[in-house]
Amino acid sequence: xxxxxxxxxxASALTLLAWTASAGEIPPAERRxxxxxxxxxxxxxxxxxxxxxxxxxxxxxxxxxxRKTGTAGRACxxxxxxxxxSMKGVAARYPAFDAALKRPVNLEQxxxxxxxxxxxxxxxxxESRELLALTAFVARQSRGVPIDVAVDAxxxxxxxxxxxxxxxRAQSRSSTMAAPRSTGVRASSTLPAASVTTRTGASGWxxxxxxxxxxxxxxxxxxxxxxxxxxxxGCATAWSGSAPSRTSTARPSSSSSSCF
Amino acid sequence: MSSALVNVPPRxxxxxxxxxxxxxxxxxxxxxxRNQLGARIPRDIIRLFxxxxxxxEVFRAELHPAIAANPFLVFSTVATESGTIAFQWTGxxxxxxxxxxxxxxx
Numbered sequence: 001x002x003x004x005x006x007x008x009x010x011a012s013a014l015t016l017l018a019w020t021a022s023a024g025e026i027p028p029a030e031r032r033x034x035x036x037x038x039x040x041x042x043x044x045x046x047x048x049x050x051x052x053x054x055x056x057x058x059x060x061x062x063x064x065x066x067r068k069t070g071t072a073g074r075a076c077x078x079x080x081x082x083x084x085x086s087m088k089g090v091a092a093r094y095p096a097f098d099a100a101l102k103r104p105v106n107l108e109q110x111x112x113x114x115x116x117x118x119x120x121x122x123x124x125x126x127e128s129r130e131l132l133a134l135t136a137f138v139a140r141q142s143r144g145v146p147i148d149v150a151v152d153a154x155x156x157x158x159x160x161x162x163x164x165x166x167x168x169r170a171q172s173r174s175s176t177m178a179a180p181r182s183t184g185v186r187a188s189s190t191l192p193a194a195s196v197t198t199r200t201g202a203s204g205w206x207x208x209x210x211x212x213x214x215x216x217x218x219x220x221x222x223x224x225x226x227x228x229x230x231x232x233x234g235c236a237t238a239w240s241g242s243a244p245s246r247t248s249t250a251r252p253s254s255s256s257s258s259c260f
Numbered sequence: 261m262s263s264a265l266v267n268v269p270p271r272x273x274x275x276x277x278x279x280x281x282x283x284x285x286x287x288x289x290x291x292x293x294r295n296q297l298g299a300r301i302p303r304d305i306i307r308l309f310x311x312x313x314x315x316x317e318v319f320r321a322e323l324h325p326a327i328a329a330n331p332f333l334v335f336s337t338v339a340t341e342s343g344t345i346a347f348q349w350t351g352x353x354x355x356x357x358x359x360x361x362x363x364x365x366x
Binding site for chain 2: 050051060
């Protein structure tokens with residue numbers, strides 16, 4: 001599970017890192033989704049929404065989208081209209097920089113910002129059923145849309161922080177989050193081809209960016225590696241903005257961590 | 261609050277065997293578990309699933325404790341005529357969820 005999770009994590013983090021990755025980078029045109037490596041039977045299984053319990057979350061999210069809430073008495077639909085049209089491609093741009101907070105926010109944080117600011121409703125707890133459902137609903141509208149996270153001067157420090165947290169070996173099991181342990185691949189600056197997901201196939205969205213799975217993958221990699229110095233939120237925290245305070249921590253660079 | 265997904269082929273030839281898939285969101289609490297205080301968590305399961313094809317029952321399933329959450333049922337029937345395939349899940353705590361799908365048979 002954790003090896004699989006790490007690969008999923010690799011797939012998503014990689015797109016964030018693609019611009020900053022140096023030697024051994026796979027040219028964008030040659031990147032392939034994991035979907036391309038599946039057998040026909042596995043693809044058919046992945047393509048069938050009825051057998052995916054995650055779609056129940058999407059259904060529930062659609063209901064929540066139209067439900068009025070908070071003291072403002074507004075529903076998501078009151079501002080954004082029909083989510084199936086207005087949210088197309090939106091999730092692919094997240095995490096995105098929030099000018100007010102001066103840091104990138106992920107999709108859940110954006111939903112919660114909408115709740116607290118526009119709907120005057122309490123923020124939903126991370127991984128709560130409602131927040132997962134709404135996130136799944138919004139993310140579902142971006143199925144098949146290539147991930148398109150903006151990389152500019154504002155987001156670069158955060159991406160660099162995420163990169164710094166992603167590559168160093170965590171202690172006892174010598175695992176990095178970049179290395180898919182199930183295949184025995186040692187961490188290197190060459191990113192594993194199979195985890196590249198630039199062109200998200202029917203299966204690649206929203207599963208590979210499922211926030212819950214990514215967070216669990218990070219948690220499991222960090223805790224398996226006994227990286228006690230780092231919080232269990234790992235990259236997610238780094239990416240969501242609390243990382244700058246950690247940059248002072250001495251940490252091996254990605255090149256020295258990949259010298260096997 | 262249950263939400264259900266059903267997958268019925270929209271078109272079929274007369275006499276063709278069609279596969280129907282259903283998935284419903286439900287915790288399927290067995291009634292045997294206890295909470296941190298030792299109190300028994302009351303049973304909350306779907307007891308019965310019925311599928312009707314233009315009013316005729318074509319599939320029925322009784323569900324019991326130990327069936328996993330979000331029961332996924334797949335079964336097949338013969339496409340006889342155009343119409344509506346209706347699904348009903350009933351269970352504890354007054355659960356009664358319905359869903360339906362149209363099918364065109366040529």
